[in-house]
Amino acid sequence: METVFKKTPVLTDAVMHYCPGCGHGIVHRLVAEAIDELGVANKAIAVVPVGCAVFAYRYFNIDSMEAAHGRAPAVATGIKRVNPDNVVFTYQGDGDLASIGTAEIVHAAHRGEKITTIFINNAIYGMTGGQMAPTTLVGQKTTTSPYGRDKEHCGSPIRIAEMLATIEGSAYIERVAVNSPGNIIKAKKAIKKAFETQLAGKGFSLVEVLSNCPTNWGMSPAESMKWLEENMIPYYPLGVKKEV
């Protein structure tokens, strides 16, 4: 019998702790497959965040480091400067990257650090129980924006991919989504491209992945994918934002 699909060995056999229908699991698979297909698992280093993906070092079957909240790009910088032949990536949520870690991500891009960032934008703080993130949409209800995000009070959602694309040192920036099989295929391509950018020594690469948080959005997985498509994609347009 022909095998048409098998789990990549770049993921361990550990059972993932993510909620049913959460996008984190999908993105883990895409990242692991990309690393596998590029044949760089033996030199890849994952730098994982504080957020729901805090245990990602249990799942990526490669050398890994856990970073303090928001500091993954600085940790990745330290690793890459010591061993430039390593393929170093950070995997970060939107609280981690777009709030507490903005200085680190902006300056990693600004230095043209030859690392790759996988940025999971799920418009909320998942791990801490559904608080407002900088990426939370205007009007979106969270535990700390119980009346819906008010633009006058706390600003508009931040578009990280567009912002980082303006920085001279960034070499490849794309926004993708994991809400449909078609978009998942595109996401995989983008992730692979980002690693290729690093391997080519071109500079900083980042893929922003629009993802869901059914648990804290208070929706079923299917509803959450629909909500992502109808609400997030219009505000966060998909596509390549920069390629050098």
Added chain:
Amino acid sequence: MTNTKKQLMKGCEAIAEAAIQAGCRYFFGYPITPQNDIPEYMAAQMPKVGGTYLQAESEVAAINMVYGAAGAGARVMTSSSSPGISLKSEGISYVAGAELPCFIVNMMRGGPGLGSIQASQGDYFQATKGGGHGDYKMVVYAPSSVQEAVDLVQEAFDVADTYRIPVMMLADGIIGQMMEPVEFTKKSEGRKLPEKTWAATGWDREKSTRERAVINSLYIEHEELQELNDRLQARYKEIQEKEVKVELYNTEGAEYILCAYGTVARICKSAIALAAKKGIKVGLVRPITVWPFPTKQVHDAIAQKSVKGALVVEISAGQMLEDIKIAVNGEKPVDFLGKPGSIVPTAEEILNKIIELGR
């Protein structure tokens, strides 16, 4: 520059050179007075030895770069001054929790807040009692001359590697800015350093002989966290037994014992000479490691029969004072001279205080 001739050097530069000679090849820092001569020296010299100097966007980023580099197995350091060390404190706790070795220099300046850029000893608590969160310790060296600082640098890196812990040099800004003749002759104390088999350098599922590396301080199950803490505490105990460094100066049969570290200890020595002229026999206990603290040596020097009392001198409101009091345990009176901020006590003031104690 690897010649061993005596040369006149600024403290900061001498420490930086000593680090390079100790094999440090990675430096991540952020400008702050009075330690800028360290990053400036590193920026000039690291490229010449194939090393990396990188100016981080903040002290927060710098210590996290150190974490990454240390986790990748490198001999790595950072330096800063008081407000910057506060920013590094979260990262230092992570370095300690992930059991990584690194070297951190704090050229203390006056505080709290933005304080002053003059010398101070206000960060003793921060360095020896924590600073960051959780039950962690650093070995903390407090040199009192440029030469001593240089001699302690190699030791600091070796101790960090031996115990997989962060090691700090706690110097006051005077040490950093002062020019003194120094020699780079001190070689490693011949410690056998463990191999860094835990470092994250890339892992081959089929060929690697080591386990997959996970550099981490997260232990979500409380039993696992307990195991980490037990491991750390056992290491700290071993350090307390083996790594204490202290200078006892003129303490035998002294009437008064001064207790001071860093530059202040040198001023105390001048006060001791002034006191001798007046026929008062004064000794000095100078902790060189302020953690592990020389509790026993302090006790034994002060509890001697001849001693009438001890005087702790600091550029602070009295921080090491607490450790001295614990060591003396009420057996003799312990007095304090010092001011928080940046006012350095003079030898005459110290002498006058000793005379006052005698009344």
